[in-house]
Amino acid sequence: MNAITGSEAGRNEGGSTDHARRYDLQVHTDASPCSAATPAQVARAASEANLDGIAITNHDTTEGIREVRRAASGLSEGIDVISGVEVTTTQGHLLALNVAKPPPQADPLTVIENIHEQGGLAVLSHPFDRFRQVYDRDLEAIAAAIDGIETRNSRCVRPRYNRAAEAFAARHGLAETGGSDGHFPREVGRAATECRGDVLDSIRAGETRVVGRGGYLSGHVATKVHQVRGLLG
DSSP states (O other): OOOOOSSOOSOOGGGOSSSOEEEEEEEOOTTSTTOOOOHHHHHHHHHHTTOSEEEEEEETOOTTHHHHHHHHHTSSSOOEEEEEEEEEOSSSEEEEESOSSOOOSSOHHHHHHHHHHTTOEEEEESTTOTTSOOOOSSHHHHHHHOSEEEEEETTOSSHHHHHHHHHHHHHHTOEEEEEOOBSSGGGTTSEEEEESSOHHHHHHHTOOEEEEOOOOHHHHHHHHHHHHHHHHO
């Protein structure tokens, strides 16, 4: 797998591919019950994090994407907003990137097939995080079908969970992606995917690099507090 060389990072000026482009490929808005981030806050946070783009990946819905695009269009800096979904499968979660409709909540191979039928990319989301849903069956078949694997998720509390994803990607020659898994504006950009040119094409070619941090316990705590507040009205 090819890594990005050089120290350039941040916003790609003038559309040039001479600089690394940075995308946070897992961001949630308040269309996910576990998130408190409005579309306007997400767009502003992406700009402040000096990102070139984000993927909106709400849980099992494409709601919120249009609103983020509308908010991003009002900013002076261009933010590319990718239509995505974080799909609940019978094992772990799966990122569907560049899709128009939410894939079915089914077994991973069925979900991947639906994503590909839509012309999208399928990426395993925090696949070996034992504090969340994990992939532990049919791994060889899944590896042969997917387009990439999230090896840097900023909400993986234990570094070994991201390292396990990195080892899986290396073993199977898979493209690596990074995402904050942000549920609050301050999280956007904590982890990201770097590439040159179009990020989706870069994933297909296996020419991406992950950057950012993991081990973020306070984000999970804030999510639980938000959910409890929602239940209490």
